[in-house]
Amino acid sequence: MKNSVSTFISAKKAGTKLTMLTAYDYSMAKIIDECGVNGILVGDSLGMVCLGYKDTLSVTMDDMLHHTKAVVRGTKNALVVGDMPFMSYQSSLCDAVKNAGRFLQEAGASAIKLEGGAVVCPQIKAIVAAQIPVMGHIGLTPQSVNMFGGFKVQGNNSIDAKKLIEDAKKIEDAGVFAITLECIPAKLAELISKEVTIPTIGIGAGGGCDGQILVYQDMLNMFEDFKPKFVKRFANVGDLMRSGFKSYIKEVTEGTFPSSEHCFKINDEILKSLY
Numbered sequence: 001m002k003n004s005v006s007t008f009i010s011a012k013k014a015g016t017k018l019t020m021l022t023a024y025d026y027s028m029a030k031i032i033d034e035c036g037v038n039g040i041l042v043g044d045s046l047g048m049v050c051l052g053y054k055d056t057l058s059v060t061m062d063d064m065l066h067h068t069k070a071v072v073r074g075t076k077n078a079l080v081v082g083d084m085p086f087m088s089y090q091s092s093l094c095d096a097v098k099n100a101g102r103f104l105q106e107a108g109a110s111a112i113k114l115e116g117g118a119v120v121c122p123q124i125k126a127i128v129a130a131q132i133p134v135m136g137h138i139g140l141t142p143q144s145v146n147m148f149g150g151f152k153v154q155g156n157n158s159i160d161a162k163k164l165i166e167d168a169k170k171i172e173d174a175g176v177f178a179i180t181l182e183c184i185p186a187k188l189a190e191l192i193s194k195e196v197t198i199p200t201i202g203i204g205a206g207g208g209c210d211g212q213i214l215v216y217q218d219m220l221n222m223f224e225d226f227k228p229k230f231v232k233r234f235a236n237v238g239d240l241m242r243s244g245f246k247s248y249i250k251e252v253t254e255g256t257f258p259s260s261e262h263c264f265k266i267n268d269e270i271l272k273s274l275y
């Protein structure tokens with residue numbers, strides 16, 4: 001079934017859990033989509049898991065559009081959400097609307113996500129006014145890593161926790177259709193989820209959220225630079241890939257690959273004529 005913003009809102013009302021995963025290219029999007037997730041986020045995490053940067057700050061609009069186009073081509077049913085990269089929406093409302101529009105117009109995404117609480121309400125309002133669905137993102141917002149002093153759990157004192165609840169309500173009022181809650185205590189995420197009428201999608205925010213999202217390289221053990229506490233390895237694809245690549249190297253060096261079944265034949269007469 002084709003997922004839309006309405007699917008997300010209905011799921012919250014029905015108490016049905018939503019599932020999202022990240023994807024960054026055509027073939028992964030196709031596999032993930034076929035499995036039946038509600039949403040695919042083309043996250044700016046691609047800066048770390050695909051491009052090898054230490055954080056997400058170097059990711060550009062061009063990077064995001066390039067990968068979002070590929071994901072859209074591989075997706076039939078999931079809602080594709082494009083992640084607004086650092087400095088694509090902070091500098092002006094005009095930039096925010098124009099860049100958000102590029103995700104829909106050039107890449108074919110159905111919604112965008114941006115990071116921040118009350119401070120980005122003007123951007124959310126302007127983008128929603130342009131008829132572009134917006135997903136919010138509060139808690140550990142990786143584009144603010146330099147303000148946080150690292151990738152740390154957020155909202156673990158009463159001032160910060162109250163601010164997160166306020167932020168969630170304010171961005172809901174500004175018009176977001178869902179909110180990503182990243183790296184916040186489970187009980188706080190549960191409280192926020194009860195305080196808003198739109199779905200919360202947690203990552204490191206416990207089971208009280210209305211849905212979950214993970215970076216696929218994390219949950220398949222394909223990205224091993226570090227493992228956040230909240231990541232569960234659902235499969236060991238990294239080791240499976242290593243084993244496949246090693247077998248390939250062994251067979252090529254031993255001369256057992258390619259064998260006749262992987263070769264094209266030529267007519268013997270044609271071959272003879274070449275000598």
Ligand code: KIV
Nearest residue numbers: 022043044045180203
């Ligand atoms: O960029 C990303 O993948 C994200 C998720 C971690 C929510 O923002």
